[in-house]
Amino acid sequence: MGQAFSNLMKNIAEGKFVYTGELEAHRSTDLSEVIQWAKTLKATGKIVAANVTDNPQSVGALSSLVTSYIVQRETGLETVYQLRCSDRNRLALASDLLGAAALGLKNVLALTGDHPKKGDTPEAMPVFDLDGTQLVELIHKMVYEGRDLSGNEIHGPRPQFNIGAAANPNFKPLEAEVLKLERKAEVGADFFQTQVVFDVNVALEFLDAVSHIKAAFLIGIFPPRSYNQAEYFAKNVPGVQVPKDFLESFKKISELPDKTERRRKIDEYNIEYFADFIKQVKKKPVCKGIHVMAVGYPEVVNPIIEKVEKG
């Protein structure tokens, strides 16, 4: 792990258990909704930083660089600027990274990114000049050597980024994933944020398998707002295992006739389930926090965290 530049990494370095959130811009020039959501996350007082997605699932959206900057400026919430290799070559990536440094961003999440064929612009050229691991190397070189991958010198102060990368606890065989994460850590990843995990046993097995890697691990969770959302993960998000009990409980609640009662029960269930989940993963020393991807569902974030903190 490198130096701590961001509040996120400073908190981790101080031994605090951290929570990150997620913000998603759309194909729009209007960021008011994103800013509102960022304010909600900030108001929790528990979310130390929020990721800003970069053309998620290869669906075109307002630039993550611009969104990250405006969110920080308007709300004071620190961002984790997501950057994908799908759409830019190393020249453009380095250029955007210099821009990010000039705008005061401190966290970058280096991603390979989905193939354009997965998104709404399947005719686009898939770039992938670098992959996610090589992007980690590029950022590391810029921060610690003041140079890009070709050795070209950066003039003026070096960028100050903490470098994040993605991990997938659901990957089978886990050994292949762990070796891959070793590579990412070797070239300079400070922290890993994982793919959504529902099954705590999957998370625990993963955390044991990566305990030798010198980086901070933040496990990704997604409290669903409805049975449909939970079912969506089980059926449509390949590789994500949703435990049977979890799905069945959601199904039962979804059958309640009263809407308010249903909402209350779903909130209660999520708070109970994920607080217990977090308490268990928190016991693993390599687990330094949780990445909460509860986009559009702010009411559960605080209660979950409060319940964890109460012990």
Add this chain to the structure above:
Amino acid sequence: MIVTKEKPVEEILEYLAPYKNVLVLGCDGCTQPPRGLKQAKMYAMLIEMAAKLRHKDIKCRAATVAMQCDNYLCSSTVHPQLEGVDAVLSLACGIGVQTFAEVFPDVPVYPGQDTVFAGSQERENGKLYERCKACGDCLLGETGGICPVTACAKGLMNGPCGGCVEGKCEVPYEIRDEKGEVIKMIERDCAWYRIYERLKKLGRLDLYRKYRSPRDRAVSAWPRLLEGV
């Protein structure tokens, strides 16, 4: 082998519209499926018939070259065939078409094929798979004989990516009709998953674990030239 597929007749007729006497020129080289004399004769007949149906008169002759991409062979074989010919429809790959254009700068030449990729043939199922991007920087020695540049949809050096689930790639093969519309999708194995499995079998997971630096894309920047051959 170089894999090609037939261009739609409509497109070919559009190219040939201004001409009366056309030479359909096959290639006996590595093109797959075969595009030799037999196919050239079939094309010649087909074009004449299709033209007639559209009330046009095109006369076609057929010939072939051992390797259309060899300028010496192309020149010596084709030269005697060109008398009275207004245009040539080449059944070779894009390289053959271009060699012809260089050898005979005054003769209009049109492609009868779309050149798709450098591939390998699976005879029992009648399939051709893309296997080599001719990147000029072969790393098969490190990846268990499986090419990530070609077989990984993203050409990743440090895969697999998050799009690999249960050993399958997030991007399936697409089979397209002659209009280019996708008519079928076929699931495909993740190249890096295969690389992992093969290297594990060979006891060389050290090669899988190894970090691979960004590629020098200048090596494969086009167009390329080799001297002294």
